[in-house]
Amino acid sequence: MSSTQAAQADSPLGIVPTPRPATAWRVTAVHARPGMCLDVIFADGTRGEVRMDAFLLSEAVKGTVFEALREPELFQDALILLGAVSWPNGADLAPDAMYDAIRANGYWSVEA
Numbered sequence: 001m002s003s004t005q006a007a008q009a010d011s012p013l014g015i016v017p018t019p020r021p022a023t024a025w026r027v028t029a030v031h032a033r034p035g036m037c038l039d040v041i042f043a044d045g046t047r048g049e050v051r052m053d054a055f056l057l058s059e060a061v062k063g064t065v066f067e068a069l070r071e072p073e074l075f076q077d078a079l080i081l082l083g084a085v086s087w088p089n090g091a092d093l094a095p096d097a098m099y100d101a102i103r104a105n106g107y108w109s110v111e112a
Contacts, residue, residue, distance in 0.1 A: 025099035026083030032076045036069075038085060040098065048102030050085070050093070051109045060112030065091045 024044035031039040036053040052069070061067045068089050069075045077088050086092040093110070101108035 023083070025096045027080050027085055027095050027098075028083075030078050030080055030085050032078045034072070036075060038078060040085065040102070042095075042099055042102075043083075046099065046103060048098075049107040050098060050102075051107060055110040055112055058112045065089055 024042060024046070026043040027040050028043050029039075029041040033039060036051070036056050038050040038052070039047070040050055041047050052075075055061065056066060056070050056075075061070075069087060069091055074087060074089065078085055079088075080086070081092065084092050084095045085098070098108045
């Protein structure tokens with residue numbers, strides 16, 4: 001019997017539970033703070049800070065999807081989409097790179 005069949009057999013009313021992310025680097029919570037910083041929590045409980053100010057204020061983001069994140073109102077709209085920090089304008093961050101840096105340093109400074 002497959003695990004899906006077992007879950008269906010053991011679930012009330014045949015409801016299959018929503019799968020939880022198994023990959024440690026998937027983001028499960030994000031909170032935007034003033035100063036272009038984010039607090040993030042990963043699937044394995046790792047927590048840390050993402051510092052985006054130097055990146056967002058650099059010339060390298062001019063004309064890119066990230067330039068709009070200079071506006072505090074849009075930056076505050078950070079959300080999680082498929083385990084990655086994303087914004088409504090389509091900007092997103094690589095969760096695996098973020099996770100590795102936070103595990104090593106406690107924070108990730110995004111660079112251009």
